[in-house]
Amino acid sequence: MLLARVAEEKIASLFRGGRITGGVFLGKGQEAISVATGIALKEGDIFAPLIRDQAGRLAFGESLLDFTLTYLGARSGPMRGRDGNVHRGRPRDGLLPMISHLGAMVSVVNGMLLAHRFQGKTGTVGAASLGDGATSTGAFHESLNQAAVEKLPLVLVVTNNQYAYSTPNDRQFACADLVDKAIGYGVNGHSVDGTDLAACLQVIGDAVRTAREGNGPQLVVASNLRLAGHGEHDDSHYISSHFKKLPLGRDCIEVAQSHLLRNGWADAPSLEVWARECAVQVDEAVAFALREPAPDPALEEWCALSHRHLAEGNPGKP
């Protein structure tokens, strides 16, 4: 989670320096729940991260280079300049490349799990991340219901960071607690303090194990506060100061660090060493990506079909 924080801060500073094309979206404050999800998943599992999942991506096994190559628009990145920033993944490795449309990735995870069932692959789990805002979509409803009907090993991790862009919870949903939705779908619901890494590891670990053992979909709702703008273009002036004083407004990294110090599992100098090591890794990955060539429109295939012979040219062009 520290590496994710350091990596995202680096990209944010490059963004401020005008070095990034397109948006930058940070998971600041969300690393605990995200990393817990990545850690609980194993090789062969499926992960559909969203915009605040840098920590979970790294824990699931995505390389730091995929992150820097994509943000910096290198041709050699997994998306080859065709898509950018958080819209990256490697489906063959079980890492789905999100489309922007919120809620749309959940049923794709369902399909991959359904395929595992057809193919006799047992014991796999698929996790999908969503925000509080995405729970209002039809796609959320359709996909969670579908997973429940098929009893798929889906773990749906909803991080309620109190806002969807500028929209607070009270303009987003009217139920007392998002986890109450679980019963309506006939799935297990789990709540967790999203600022507490230890709790996240415990609760996500339990949810993933329960799904893996064949007990159907699990809905996890983590509560925290978005500690950054919606994207780096956003000053988030609308976030109420009331939340910042509450426990859910804590920074999960600070909470985790004091937990380590309090238990004597690490001392202050070693925390500094970790941060420096992360910075070195990030700087190397950024430097590498900056040296990589950008996509060249003349070399681009401009073909959206895998069957090239069925692709249409540009009619009317000489």
Added chain:
Amino acid sequence: MITYLEAIREAQRKALENDPRVYLYGQDIGLFGGAFKATKSLAQSFPGRVIDSPICEDAMMGSAIGAALQGMRPVIEMQFADFSTVGFNQIVNQAATMFWRTGESCPITVRLPSGGTPGSGPFHSQNLEALYAHYPGLIILTPATVEDAYSMLLEAIALDDPVIFCEHKYLYYHLKAESLPETALPVGKARIARTGRDATVVTYSAMLHEALAAAEELATQGWEIEIIDLRSIKPLDTDTVLASVARTGRILAVGEAWPWGGVTAEVLARVATDGFNLLDAPPMRLNSKDTPVPFHPNLWGTHRPTASTIANALRDLLRL
């Protein structure tokens, strides 16, 4: 004799038989056999591979995408083409972009029971091929014959790209053939359904049969109309269209879909840009009226092109 609908069922049966990666997913398609019985008895023959879905077109498509990425070949039955709009986002933004974004192919066949029948009204009659054709990354098939319904569905399932398979409900029971074909034209090739030298009609799906009837009528007056069945509207076989226009000098494009944009507009745009010098008369097109599809048979029969309106349009084209 085998009907268009039976051909669709037999193609699915053959695909299930020959390819263990194939499964069918849609509302009421299991033991019930589907709203039109396009999957009748398949659930019994292929246990666990013909699956009833909840009413969730978005999640039906999303799960098909996931399964396809994982090596399966899903065939999705939309109960009616009209309801595919609920799954539109997954089709056009996720399935259609997948190969281009990731290099991973997304072999899905989406069956859309399309087009009007008397009494089916605004929400069970739509022709959405142009909507899907607008998006890069999809193949759009519009079979007009029993033979094509069979062979093109098999080819759709075998293709590695997502295919929107527009099967016409009006043809389900009306259209019959002696037997199923062993061979077929490949996807992307249009077929000359009737040869002629005086004018070309370019059409597809159920309108082929109206156009053939119109050509029959004009033949009694000595006019020879060439009729092209596009078969696939994306890719669109511009070469066959232009070659025909080179012979006849006149073109009428006919579609049952709405007039704004769409297949007939695309065909004429291509002829105008690539074959302007071949034309002896302004190109013409004929579509349904620009209203929702009406329920009452009297209104419905006037809403869409028919043999007689096509024959009238041809008389205009021939300056009769």
